[in-house]
Amino acid sequence: MRVRVGYSNKVLPYILVAPQVIITLVFFIWPASQALYQSVQRQDPFGLRTRFVGLDNFAAILEDPGYLNSLYVTAIFSISVAALALGLALLLAVSADRVIRGATAYKTLLIWPYAVAPAVAGVLWMFLFNPTIGSVAFALKALGYDWNHLLDGNQAMLLVVLAATWKQISYNFIFFLAGLQAIPKSLIEAAAIDGAGRNRRFWTIILPLLSPTAFFLLVVNVVYAFFDTFGIIHSVTSGGPARATEILVYKVYYDAFEALDLGGSAAQSVILMAIVISLTVVQFRYVERRVHY
Amino acid sequence: MIEKKGMGTWLTHAVLILGVLTVAFPIYVTFVASSLTLREVLDAPMTLIPGSHLVENYRTALFSGTRMNATPVAGMLLNSLIMALVIASGKIVISLLSAFAVVYFRFPLRMVFFWMIFITLMLPVEVRILPTFKVVSDLEMLNSFPGLTIPLIASATATFLFRQFFMTIPDELVEASKIDGAGPMRFFRDVLLPLSRTNIAALFVILFIYGWNQYLWPLLITTDHRMDTIVIGIRRMLAAGDDQIEWPVVMATTMLAMIPPVLVVVVMQRWFVKGLVDSEK
Numbered sequence: 001m002r003v004r005v006g007y008s009n010k011v012l013p014y015i016l017v018a019p020q021v022i023i024t025l026v027f028f029i030w031p032a033s034q035a036l037y038q039s040v041q042r043q044d045p046f047g048l049r050t051r052f053v054g055l056d057n058f059a060a061i062l063e064d065p066g067y068l069n070s071l072y073v074t075a076i077f078s079i080s081v082a083a084l085a086l087g088l089a090l091l092l093a094v095s096a097d098r099v100i101r102g103a104t105a106y107k108t109l110l111i112w113p114y115a116v117a118p119a120v121a122g123v124l125w126m127f128l129f130n131p132t133i134g135s136v137a138f139a140l141k142a143l144g145y146d147w148n149h150l151l152d153g154n155q156a157m158l159l160v161v162l163a164a165t166w167k168q169i170s171y172n173f174i175f176f177l178a179g180l181q182a183i184p185k186s187l188i189e190a191a192a193i194d195g196a197g198r199n200r201r202f203w204t205i206i207l208p209l210l211s212p213t214a215f216f217l218l219v220v221n222v223v224y225a226f227f228d229t230f231g232i233i234h235s236v237t238s239g240g241p242a243r244a245t246e247i248l249v250y251k252v253y254y255d256a257f258e259a260l261d262l263g264g265s266a267a268q269s270v271i272l273m274a275i276v277i278s279l280t281v282v283q284f285r286y287v288e289r290r291v292h293y
Numbered sequence: 294m295i296e297k298k299g300m301g302t303w304l305t306h307a308v309l310i311l312g313v314l315t316v317a318f319p320i321y322v323t324f325v326a327s328s329l330t331l332r333e334v335l336d337a338p339m340t341l342i343p344g345s346h347l348v349e350n351y352r353t354a355l356f357s358g359t360r361m362n363a364t365p366v367a368g369m370l371l372n373s374l375i376m377a378l379v380i381a382s383g384k385i386v387i388s389l390l391s392a393f394a395v396v397y398f399r400f401p402l403r404m405v406f407f408w409m410i411f412i413t414l415m416l417p418v419e420v421r422i423l424p425t426f427k428v429v430s431d432l433e434m435l436n437s438f439p440g441l442t443i444p445l446i447a448s449a450t451a452t453f454l455f456r457q458f459f460m461t462i463p464d465e466l467v468e469a470s471k472i473d474g475a476g477p478m479r480f481f482r483d484v485l486l487p488l489s490r491t492n493i494a495a496l497f498v499i500l501f502i503y504g505w506n507q508y509l510w511p512l513l514i515t516t517d518h519r520m521d522t523i524v525i526g527i528r529r530m531l532a533a534g535d536d537q538i539e540w541p542v543v544m545a546t547t548m549l550a551m552i553p554p555v556l557v558v559v560v561m562q563r564w565f566v567k568g569l570v571d572s573e574k
Contacts, residue, residue: 006397006467007477016394017406019387020447027444028413031424038424092312095305102306108559109313111566115554117506117524123531123547124319127326133540135322138338166316174566198301227419231508235528249419253509256423265423272420280415 032273038266057267066243067251067268074247077161078225084165085221086214089172094202096173097180107177114170118163119231125163126236149237153244156237160245163236164229171224172217179213180206219283226275248272320551327351327544334540346541354545362518362529366546369523373505374553376522379442380504381497388451389489393481395452396459397467413449418510426513436517445510451496454571458492459485495568498561502554523550 042053061067096106113121128136131148140147149155183206191201230249233239239246239254246254252272256265321341326334328347333340353359354366394400395407418425425444434440462485470480511522521529527550530543558565 006399009398009477010400012477013394013398013400013403016398017391020391020410020452021406023387023443023447024409024413027425027428028416028421028447029409031421031428032416034424034427035421088312091308095308095312098305099302099309102309106309106313108562110316111562112555112558113316114569115502115506115558116551117508117554119508119524119528120506120547120550121319123527123543124323127540127544128319128322133335133337133339135339135341166319169316171569174569178566178570227417230419231506231524234508234512235531252419253422256426257513262423269420269422269424273416276417276420277415 035266035269035273038262039270041266042263053263057263058271061264061267061271066246069243070246070248070251073157073243073245074226076157077164077229077245077247078222080157080161081164081168081225081229082218082221084161085168085172086217088165089169089217090176090210090214092169093173093176093180094206096177110173111170113167114174116167117231118167118229119235121167122160122163122232122234122236125159125166129159149241151241153241156241156245160229160232160236163232164225167232168221168224172221175213175217176210179210183209216283219279223276223279226272226279323544323547326540327548329541331537331539331541334544335537350541350545351549354542354549358526359530359539359542362526364518364521364526364529366523366526366549368519369521369526370549370553372520373522373524373550375438376441376507376511377501377504379438380445380507381500383442383446384448384451384500385493385496387446388448388455389486389493392452392455392459393485396456397477397480410447410449410452413447418445422509422513429514434514436515436520438520440514441511441520441522442504445504445507448500451500454492454496455489458489462488491564491567492571494561495564495571497568498557498565499568501557505554526550 039057040052040054041050042057043050092110096103096110099106116124126134128134129147129149131137131150134147137147147155149159187205187209188201191205196204226247227249229247230253233245233247233250234253237245239250248268249272252265252268255261255268322339325341325343326339327350329340329344330346333344355370356365356367358364358366391406391410395403429435429440429444432440434443466484467480470484475483506524507522508524511520511525512528515521515525518529523546527543527546530546531538
């Protein structure tokens with residue numbers, strides 16, 4: 001990192017970084033190291049003694065059907081959310097980029113769900129799909145489809161996917177639109193002069209040029225589905241019915257605060273940290289270098 | 294321009310209008326429910342025409358809460374506001390200071406600090422729930438505003454953003470202010486801060502929403518109802534047990550929880566988009 005024309009002072013820089021560094025040490029580094037430490041310890045049922053158990057906690061987790069179920073649920077959930085949110089946002093962004101009249105109005109009307117808290121988004125959708133009073137649940141029943149996400153695991157999953165997607169579309173939309181507007185118009189006009197139709201231009205010019213944005217968004221959406229959707233799960237399904245929507249983050253919370261399994265929860269935290277770190281590395285290393293044409 | 298007329302245009306508008314309607318539909322239904330009586334809400338299918346109890350429901354929510362959870366929402370709104378403002382301004386202040394130190398000073402451990410801040414980017418609260426909770430409880434910060442806000446104030450994203458921005462400021466400005474006899478803090482206050490105004494505004498919008506929408510953290514840290522943020526309050530209202538949930542009041546509360554952050558995004562749209570795009574670079 002380049003050091004520029006600057007100041008020399010023995011004390012001042014330390015005072016300046018102190019607040020950030022102290023908070024980081026106390027609330028980030030220390031707890032993370034505690035999680036690492038606890039993940040190789042086991043506590044007796046009365047919390048009196050702890051002993052070193054090596055990787056036993058990890059082995060126990062990876063053999064636990066509940067954890068494997070949670071992995072599976074998380075995979076289904078994040079793939080569905082990312083695919084739906086990216087697909088719909090791309091469709092809307094391409095449309096908004098095409099229209100001349102009203103483009104700003106559409107933009108304003110599409111970006112605001114970003115501001116809605118995940119837990120609140122969950123409540124909105126839960127109300128629509130409430131089996132006894134929800135408008136959409138009622139319409140589905142009228143069509144002969146029996147909706148009750150409190151009993152049916154697949155329906156519960158669909159509901160949390162819908163709520164999570166609804167909230168994420170606006171974020172993806174903003175980035176896709178910015179990406180589309182950065183594509184030089186001359187390229188598209190040149191292709192049009194060469195006789196490429198609208199669809200041809202989309203698939204051979206616009207989409208490849210948009211791929212860095214899309215790849216970046218894919219990573220962000222997976223991170224979102226993994227970690228930021230806790231509020232949706234907690235407020236809509238609480239992981240149920242029968243653990244059908246118990247994503248990893250929810251399970252860490254549940255095992256730590258409801259089931260009080262310290263070592264197990266710490267080991268799960270460590271696995272989650274590994275997932276976040278690898279996703280962040282992917283984002284930094286590959287996103288900008290590999291995908292450009 | 295090319296092919297901006299014809300059938301395609303209508304189709305494009307149709308797609309957009311359908312998108313806007315789908316996005317708005319859940320909010321509209323919530324708004325309607327917040328203007329009806331409980332009996333009207335329970336009478337399936339619920340009407341989609343706003344009723345006449347709007348003022349009454351919002352008044353009940355704001356000043357008395359539901360019967361089961363008799364905490365007035367006005368207090369929750371205040372808690373959420375304090376939390377969002379403290380987190381947003383706290384993050385901005387400490388990130389400005391540490392970015393200033395890292396860019397303009399040469400000192401031992403500079404890179405160590407830089408990487409330490411970078412690590413926070415990788416450790417969202419969701420992955421270190423229990424140990425962080427324990428630290429806060431050991432420091433006796435449960436059920437307090439410091440406990441709610443301080444642990445969330447460290448920000449790698451904001452530090453990077455300001456660092457990136459400071460690097461683009463020409464060296465001549467530093468030299469000029471040195472020649473004029475200004476010390477480092479004077480340079481920070483009179484040159485860097487005014488130049489960072491747009492970045493601060495953009496970041497503020499994003500961070501305000503981040504703070505307002507916190508869920509897991511307040512859920513763990515606050516057990517006292519007087520400390521409830523509005524997002525947590527809704528959850529408590531819905532956990533009414535065997536009792537009938539008072540939907541109109543809950544839906545009024547839900548609207549109240551959405552209005553401030555949505556307003557911030559819509560009013561400050563330009564800074565919002567800038568903040569979003571910049572902070573993810």
